[in-house]
Amino acid sequence: MTERLIVFDTTLRDGEQSPGATMTEDEKIEVARQLVKLGVDVIEAGFPAASPGDLAAVARIAREVKGVVVCGLARANDADIDAAWEALRFAESPRIHTFIATSPIHMEYKLRKTPDEVVELAYAAVARARRYVSDVEFSAEDATRSDPDFLCRIFATAIQAGATTINIPDTVGYATPEEFAQLVRFIIEHTPGIERVVVSAHCHNDLGLATANTLAAVQAGARQVEVTINGIGERAGNTALEEVVMALHTRRDYYGGILPRIVTEQLVPTSKLVQRITGIHVQPNKAIVGANAFAHEAGIHQDGMLKHRATYEIMTPQSVGWEASRLVLGKHSGRAGFTARLRELGYGDLPRERVEELYQRFIALCDRKKTVTDADLIAIVEEQLSQVPERYQLLGWRAHSGSDGRAEAWVKLKVDGQEREASATGNGQIDALFKAIDRLVGHQCELEAFHIEAVTPGEDAQGEVSVRLRCGEAVYNGRGVATDIIEAGIKAYLMALNRSALVTTEVRR
Ligand SMILES: [Zn+2]
Known part of the structure; x- marks a missing residue:
């Protein structure tokens, strides 16, 4: 028996907010299309009220990207919710995600509102969003530093107003796994109406615990995870999609078969695309998508690997989209061998002129380098794909x-x-x-x-x-x-x- 887990990707919203990760509209479309290929359930496309550029980008994703829920973020006020709807009106399946802070420190110093006023604003925001769409998510910002009883009260109110997903964010990356699981359990047990909605977790990595906290939330009953590719995001980043997905797949025995609909073979290609577009590179030892994630160098490991892969490998590189083999190409491979290899690496759709240009570069590279590996090929293709008109x-x-x-x-x-x-x-x-x-x-x-x-x-x-x-x-x-x-x-x-x-x-x- 497997149970579905909803993957809510916020690379284009929380991820894009991180320093240096700004993307152009075309780049956002490219990432959104790849996220659909990867099989995410929800794409948080942006924060339409933030700027006209943000609104335009969300609207374009809503119009052009199908087969996925497209979500826009809105603070709990009329103008933000109206802007979100304006951006999402042409989406196949639109979702409005509204939020308000619930921790004493945020309510007092940021919002300057009493808890009662915050509950009223939450009700009004969700109700307004529900007039536009049937899919409404409500988040209690800074939930992990909020009073649990107050959280249950505001979530129950949001559900009454029509929220269909309730999100529990660890906004400042403060929680520990057991504590976060306890909070999720407490909310599920004490919030009237919670059985009608999806409970969601949104974690940040300030203490390096985002993946652990997210998995703990899943065990406690959360059925949506909010994640980004490569874990990009403000400060130390968000929960990495690839880590949560592969933990659930690899440890199916432990997590009781709660599985996302992700096409795991698309993890590495998606990671590479986001690295290329944002210029934010993952470290070589990054789990799943780092260059060394599947490299076995110590002699004793290699010996074991040659005898039986499972001795040191808990998942295969192919299952997450690393090339099937480190096939080595040379000049003798010719055009046919070269184009066949490009296809195998997932670059089958390139136009002929581009392939010819790449082939010439490959030949030139063969003169300078003894062996040309898949990694070399990927590097020159990715460089060519990111080229812009040369002034x-x-x-x-x-x-x-x-x-x-x-x-x-x-x-x-x-x-x-x-x-x-x-x-x-x-x-x-x-x-x-x-x-x-x-x-x-x-x-x-x-x-x-x-x-x-x-x-x-x-x-x-x-x-x-x-x-x-x-x-x-x-x-x-x-x-x-x-x-x-x-x-x-x-x-x-x-x-x-x-x-x-x-x-x-x-x-x-
Ligand atoms: Zn966040």
Whole structure:
């Protein structure tokens, strides 16, 4: 007997709120489509009252993305709920998610309202949302620091007003697993009408306990989990979707067969998409989706693995979407072998010109690198997929530096179709090169992050650089892949600048 668990993904709302994770409307659509492929039940698409840009993005997801519940967040006031409805009116299955803070500290200092007034606002908000949609979620913000009796009272009121899901958020990431389970149980036992609604958990990872707390809530009776891809979110982030899903699958014996409808083979592709779009990379040892999550290096492990996989592997890499094998490609593979491999890696829909471009890059890579692995292929495909029209195009570069730390660099770019070159000195080669580029481009951005990673192990590995530029309020990510790490850096920097040139006209919040 299996019981269904509703997966509520808030990558596009709580996740997108985290520093540097801002996405364009097109990027949000791309993520939403992938979330449908992954099989999530609910997509929280944004906070329509936050800005006109947010409202437009939620409205577009509601219109274009089908086969999933699309949810919009609203504070417990008329204007927010009306904005949510305006954004959601064309959704196949719309949900309004309204919330109000219930902890003494939030009610007193943030809302400046008495508990009675807060209960009244909750009733009014849910009732108003129910006039627009039949699917209404109510959250008690900062629930884990609220009085449990008060929580039962406000939840019972929300249910009376027509709420269909009751969410218990650990907004500040303060709870511990047993304590959170106890709270969920207490609410289920003491809230009139609770048997008619779905109980939901929303956890934050400030103490590294988000996944543990969420699973504890499921054991205590919660049947919806609010999660994000890679656990992105404000501060230390939200509960990671992939961790909760794989814990429930792998430990079915323990969790009594409470299963989400997730297509687990889509976990890694979804994780990679979100990393590419946000520029927020997971650490190599990240559970399920980290580069080392399935790497066995210690000799004793390898010996055991060769004898029998189950000795050290509790789930297979294939089951979460890592490539089936580390098949190695070479020049001899030819176009046919190359395109077959792309298909196997999930890139079967690429247009022919793109495949041809990638094939030429693959051939060039074979000249520089002994063996080309799946990871190498994925890196060049992902880099190509994130390319934007090139206002600034790299034609050539040179840089040298010495032990005194001073470096000199020369760079040649095509800017708006014209060839231009510049030189600069700096503190290291990257600094000198970026200064030379700045002379040609003349932007107002600040380099906020610079991240280097080896795509594959070995001396001839490809390096991948990702950068994040802040231009006023807006943030632009870029990535570059090359066997030369300095060249990867230049490519990443130019991609971010090309993105900023592309979206300067777009409304951003
Ligand atoms: Zn949250």
